[in-house]
Amino acid sequence: MIAAALDNPRWIEEAVQRPDSRATEAALERQQQLTKPAGSLGRLEAVAVQLAGMQGCSKPQIERLNVTVFAADHGIAADGVSAYPQEVTAQMVANFASGGAAVTVLARHLGAEFEVVNLGTVAKVPVSEGVIDRMIAPATANFCQQQAMTTIQLQQALAVGAERIDRLAGQRPDLFIAGEMGIGNTSAATAIAAALMQRKALELTGPGTGLNRLQIQSKAQKIQQAIDLHAVAADRPLEALSRMGGFEIAAMVGAYLRCGQQAIPVLVDGFISSVAALVACLLQPDLRSWMLFGHQSAEPGHRLVLEALDAEPLLQLDMRLGEGSGAVLAVDLLRAACRLHAEMATFAEAGVSDRAE
Template identity: 65%
Template sequence: MSTDADMQWLDQPIKPICKQSMQTAAQHQTQLTKPLGALGELETVVVRLAGMQGRVKPDIDGVQISVFAADHGIAASGVSAYPQEVTAQMVMNFAMGGAAVSVLARHLQAEFEVVNLGTLTELPPHDAVVSRVIAAGTLDFSSEAAMSDAQVHQALAVGCERIDACAEKHPDLFIAGEMGIGNTSAASAIAAALLQLPAAQLVGPGTGLDPEQVALKAARIQQALDFHTLRADQPLEILRCVGGFEIAAMTGAYIRATQQGIPVLIDGFISTAAAMVAVALKPDVKDWLLYGHCSEEPAHRLLLDHLEGTPLLSLGMRLGEGSGAALAVDILRSACRLHAEMATFADAGVSDKETEA
């Protein structure tokens, strides 16, 4: 059981962004052999990375990808197109390297792990699975709190622990993925409570529901919101009442990564909901967040707008797992290489606007 002492890490400050590195990186951009702004978001993101990494020429060599998995009690009410057994099956697929994010992690030469916080189907021990089981999934949040106080604290602490475990390798970037049948319902409920919006404005098809099923899903989530009567200024209570173990672990990981000075690349709808909780708990987390893509889940854009996040990609994806963020890593790496390796006007003997004037 978690105690107040176990949660003292949450009170630690978020590492400040290095504004001097950002200013110098922005000035360097003005000297490169291109019109200012011609590389669009690549210029913006590399300047932000400079501030996060505290160096004028940042890079993204070491990448840590951690996929957090857990089941959800709400899934038993039919809010997903897939049975809950799929969560455990996918954990083993991650472990064996067959999932989409596993393939992308190999391509990126990223450090990769899958963390099991509790599946309905018990999993056998596996060397490639980090077992941090809290329970066999959360409770059905439409009629009771998804987690106890101790459980939400324990899940947050798992995220913290996984960052501390990788911090000695000094990763340049952290990506959290997720797996859990029913977790788009939990993410929708979290976002609805934080934004104080009706569930119908945030609920989408998830794993592939038809319109009638989406309407039933929205009704179920609205039932939960009406039952819990959560306020927007209660992020931890929102997470406890309608969240999931894996979403809480992602929240903890985002906070701990930014305390450690590790840039975070957010994936899709569920990851962004976790980021909203992290920012609500620790507003300075926001300075360390980059956004890999805008997913096909209809409300993801609403969440991105709330966080003032600009996604690097928009490919109609809705897989989760961290897959969209993993795809965006090569974009970040390209931005860093362009920033570091392009010639300046002076180096290339090219006239810029001021010279021509």
């Protein structure tokens, strides 16, 4: 798939499928017959109906779950925008592979298929069967000084995301979650989002890995300088991605696009994942109908990105870890919604009187 995508970089323009309207209607009709007042389960009802359309069946389920974490380093880390040193990216890749990270604990609890994909780290990642090696370069260039990715690097990163979805052919998951790891990637995501939403960097800049107030102000100033340097128009999502993004963010964009093309439901994680979703939806607006949103993170920019996507997250727990952790945490809520939808009795089945007309 990677070679094919590089030969045909226009694959990202392939049509996104549409959810099954008949399955949506059947699920909605079932919801109206269940032994409860209409709307009494709130958003649990709505997400069950939405998943029904995505999965093309009146009773959706989430049994087969895929979680893929994309990892890469960023040149802007040299400017001190993170509280952690850059070698942490490679160290965390090894931690994912050994099962010691938060997202791997949660994925294990859910029985999810989990993988980590290394697109390029400055420090060497120990050889491990648990790491998919898709090295593009040790890191992106520092986007405060120059374009982060070349055109070829951007195409490679997008293709890696698509490849990880295409490998699922024949065993399509009920739900896909993308996570990310990369020191400096909140800065990259902030720059992309601010440029595409025509916002000032300070409106979106947050603590990331734990910066204090003065450090956040310095980080925002550097990001704003980069935004001014690149001067990307709001309708140029790929340009924003290549100029200020990261390999792992681009891989998530590619994965999301391919999910829409392959009719696979997506549960989007936090700020960085949502910025990737924003880029993907600007490229293919119909992709939005394949997305649910796991949580609203504590990063201040996330609320603005969610608003731009017209998205209402399932949870709000002040998380800002990344990795896909917030989305994975929301899966049990979706599973509960599906089971209520499928297993509750109808008024007729239970012999319970429906409301008077």
